[in-house]
Amino acid sequence: MVSTERHASSAAATAVAAQRPDPGLGVIWQALAGVTDPEIPVVSVIDLGIVRAVEWDSLDPAILVVRVTPTYSGCPATELIMSLLRETLLAIGVRALRIEIALAPAWTTAWLTPEGARQLRAYGIAPPGSASPADTAGVAIDVTGISPLRRAAATVPCPRCGSHRTQLVAQFGSTACKAQYRCLACLEPFDYFKQH
Amino acid sequence: MPASTSKIATDPLLFEYLLRLGDSPLILAQRLGEWVGKGPIVEEDLALINVGLDLLGQGRMWLAYAGEVEARFAPYGRDEDALAFHRDAGAFRNLLLVEQPNGNYADTMTRQFLFDAWHGLALQALARSCDPRIAEIAAKGAKEASYHVERSGDWMIRLGDGTDDSHARTQSALDNLWMYTGEMFASDAIDAALAGAGVGFDHTVLLGPWREHVDAVLTEATLTLPAAEWMQGRGGRGGRQGIHGEHLGHLLAEMQYLQRAYPDSQW
Numbered sequence: 527m528v529s530t531e532r533h534a535s536s537a538a539a540t541a542v543a544a545q546r547p548d549p550g551l552g553v554i555w556q557a558l559a560g561v562t563d564p565e566i567p568v569v570s571v572i573d574l575g576i577v578r579a580v581e582w583d584s585l586d587p588a589i590l591v592v593r594v595t596p597t598y599s600g601c602p603a604t605e606l607i608m609s610l611l612r613e614t615l616l617a618i619g620v621r622a623l624r625i626e627i628a629l630a631p632a633w634t635t636a637w638l639t640p641e642g643a644r645q646l647r648a649y650g651i652a653p654p655g656s657a658s659p660a661d662t663a664g665v666a667i668d669v670t671g672i673s674p675l676r677r678a679a680a681t682v683p684c685p686r687c688g689s690h691r692t693q694l695v696a697q698f699g700s701t702a703c704k705a706q707y708r709c710l711a712c713l714e715p716f717d718y719f720k721q722h
Numbered sequence: 723m724p725a726s727t728s729k730i731a732t733d734p735l736l737f738e739y740l741l742r743l744g745d746s747p748l749i750l751a752q753r754l755g756e757w758v759g760k761g762p763i764v765e766e767d768l769a770l771i772n773v774g775l776d777l778l779g780q781g782r783m784w785l786a787y788a789g790e791v792e793a794r795f796a797p798y799g800r801d802e803d804a805l806a807f808h809r810d811a812g813a814f815r816n817l818l819l820v821e822q823p824n825g826n827y828a829d830t831m832t833r834q835f836l837f838d839a840w841h842g843l844a845l846q847a848l849a850r851s852c853d854p855r856i857a858e859i860a861a862k863g864a865k866e867a868s869y870h871v872e873r874s875g876d877w878m879i880r881l882g883d884g885t886d887d888s889h890a891r892t893q894s895a896l897d898n899l900w901m902y903t904g905e906m907f908a909s910d911a912i913d914a915a916l917a918g919a920g921v922g923f924d925h926t927v928l929l930g931p932w933r934e935h936v937d938a939v940l941t942e943a944t945l946t947l948p949a950a951e952w953m954q955g956r957g958g959r960g961g962r963q964g965i966h967g968e969h970l971g972h973l974l975a976e977m978q979y980l981q982r983a984y985p986d987s988q989w
Contacts, residue, residue, distance in 0.1 A: 599862055600751075600779025629783075630858035632865060675879060675942045696765030697873040698772040702866075706765060722865060 548590070549619050554580055557618045558592075561610050565603050565701050566719075568649045571611065575637025578628055589622040590615065595633045597722075598702045635722045651704065652685045652718040682718045684709035692716075733795045736853075737788055738815070739916045741805070742962050743848070743856075744784030745816035747777035747863075748806060749970070750837060752977045753824055762827055769873065773834070776866040781806075783859045807981035811970045818954055818961040819902040821970045825895065828881050828888065832895035835874035839935050840906045840928065842867035847923035856921060875939045882943025889944065896940075897948045904953025905960040907932070 549557075558580070561571045571577050576595055583589040592611060596604045608625055615623055635654035638646075643653035657680035681690050689711035699706045704717040754774030761767025785802035793799025800808070819837055824830045845867050848860035881892040907929040909917070916922030940947060959965045980987065 596779075598776055598779065599783060599866060600775035600777070602775065629862050630854070632858070632862040673942050675875065675939060696769055697869070697876075698765075698769035700768065702772040702775055720869070722869075 548588075548621060551580060553618060554590070554615065554620065557614050558611065561607070561614050563603060564606050564610070566646070566649070566651070568645045569638075569642050571607060573639045573642030573645065575635075575639065575642070576607070576633060577611075583624065586622075589624055590620050591624050591626060593626045593628050595628045595631075597633050601702060603701075633722070635719065638719075646719055647685045650685055650716055652682050652707070652716060654719050654721040656685075657682045657718070657721060658690075682707055684712060684714065685716055686714050687712040733791050735912055735915055736921065737791045737795075738912055739922055740784050740788035740791060740856075741815040742912075744781045744788060744802075744805075745814050746781075746820050746837075747841075748781030748785070749814070749816040749973065750820040750834075751775070751778035751781060752973055753820065753822075753830075753833075756824055756976075757830070766827075770830075773870050773873070776863075776870070780859065780863045780866070787855055787859070803981075807978045811966050811974055812964050814961070814966065814970060814974075815964060816961050816966075816970075817902070817905055818967060819899065819905070821961065821966060821973060822899060822902065823969055826891055828891035829895040829898070831874055831877040831881060832892060832899055835871070835878050835939070836899060836903055836936070838867060838871035838874045839932055839939075840903075842871050843928045843931055844906075844923070844925075847928070851922070852920035871935075875935075878939050878945070879943045882940070882945040892943070893945055896945055900948040900950060901952060901954045905955035905962065908956045908958070908960070910958045910963065 555572070558577055559570050559572045563569055563571065563574055566574075571594075574597070576597060577592065578595050579591070579593040581591055583591050592615070594608065594611070611625060612623060638654060643655065646653040647656075678694060682692055682694075683690050684692050684707075687709060689709055691710040692707050693710060695706040695708055695715070697705050699717045703719060703722065705720050706715065707718050708715045751774040754770045754777070757770045758767065761770055782802050785805045789799045789801045789805060791799070817837070819833060822829075822833055842864060845860045845864035849857050849864055851857045851860065878892065881888040883889070884892075907925050909925040913922055913925055917924045937947070955961055955963075955965070961970075
């Protein structure tokens with residue numbers, strides 16, 4: 527699950543390129559912050575927490591190693607994100623690049639940055655971590671005698687009006703990482719980026 | 723694989739075991755994919771394929787690893803695509819449960835629930851494997867499986883404790899599928915070897931916790947467990963040993979069509 531690639535170029539171009547230094551890590555991180563998840567175009571791969579490390583290879587310092595952890599096992603956006611990362615880094619002058627996929631530790635929504643959460647909410651998606659346990663959300667529903675198997679484990683506040691009077695419509699939304707809700711106060715449907 | 727286990731869990735056994743791990747999610751993903759565009763409501767259409775995608779991703783990781791292990795002892799190691807598309811039914815090692823046809827929605831969700839409840843436990847057990855590759859694939863999958871079982875359990879309660887019609891259909895699905903569940907808790911020589919090496923786990927110990935969860939949900943769903951004790955595939959002649967029912971060949975004919983008609987084509 528490792529791919530190394532180098533710019534195919536003529537000998538002359540290689541000689542010129544060899545004199546040009548690779549961009550620094552600061553520039554690289556900045557460029558990566560401009561790469562967004564194609565399914566959620568407001569959140570960058572950095573804010574999503576899927577880029578785990580960027581460093582020069584310890585054995586061959588000419589190779590940049592980017593360690594990426596996928597969100598869900600079958601997320602169809604993963605391959606597109608890899609190619610976006612590759613294009614972006616080659617475009618800013620990185621000459622040799624290896625993207626490594628790291629499965630462990632498994633990705634968790636705890637790695638989403640506060641900025642990422644803010645951007646999700648502004649986009650109309652309730653961010654993970656906004657859910658609160660159903661019994662502490664101040665929703666006056668008497669659940670006495672109702673099996674825990676039938677109760678909602680958590681309430682998710684509406685990202686538009688903030689109301690806790692919301693209802694789960696479906697456990698999955700347009701992508702594996704989201705669930706569909708509707709707000710009973712402002713009546714708008716919304717996506718919830720699930721805690722994972 | 724750590725050197726300490728290599729004497730017991732040899733590569734051919736590990737390869738076989740990885741096929742068992744990968745083929746069930748792969749085949750179930752294919753079954754769920756058959757629903758696309760035909761789900762009862764659009765939300766369910768999306769949910770089915772999202773669960774399918776999780777399973778396909780897991781299957782792919784298991785089979786990719788299987789291919790790498792195969793390359794250590796065979797003249798060639800097949801990649802995950804070759805393993806998925808170039809094997810015939812007899813070479814598949816999936817559980818009989820997952821190859822059962824979709825039927826109606828109660829059939830599909832009952833199959834899903836019985837599998838999910840087992841799959842979550844199995845992945846949790848595998849997350850403790852001494853093979854780090856197995857442990858990391860399983861740890862990632864276990865998070866996904868815990869969400870799947872919550873969803874399929876919800877559906878058991880909605881359908882079982884729903885209308886007379888949905889109750890009858892769900893009870894009938896349970897009666898029909900029950901005999902395929904015994905295989906999930908049977909352990910053969912390969913399982914025992916891998917469990918002994920700390921790579922796999924003892925399948926028989928999952929039965930208790932599985933039954934506990936299944937019983938709780940079925941009771942809430944007002945469904946009754948079938949009385950029948952006889953189980954398909956128990957005794958070392960089931961899907962995990964390559965003995966399948968008639969449905970798998972039809973499923974593969976569809977899944978493998980493109981690669982059979984245009985070998986190695988890419989797009």
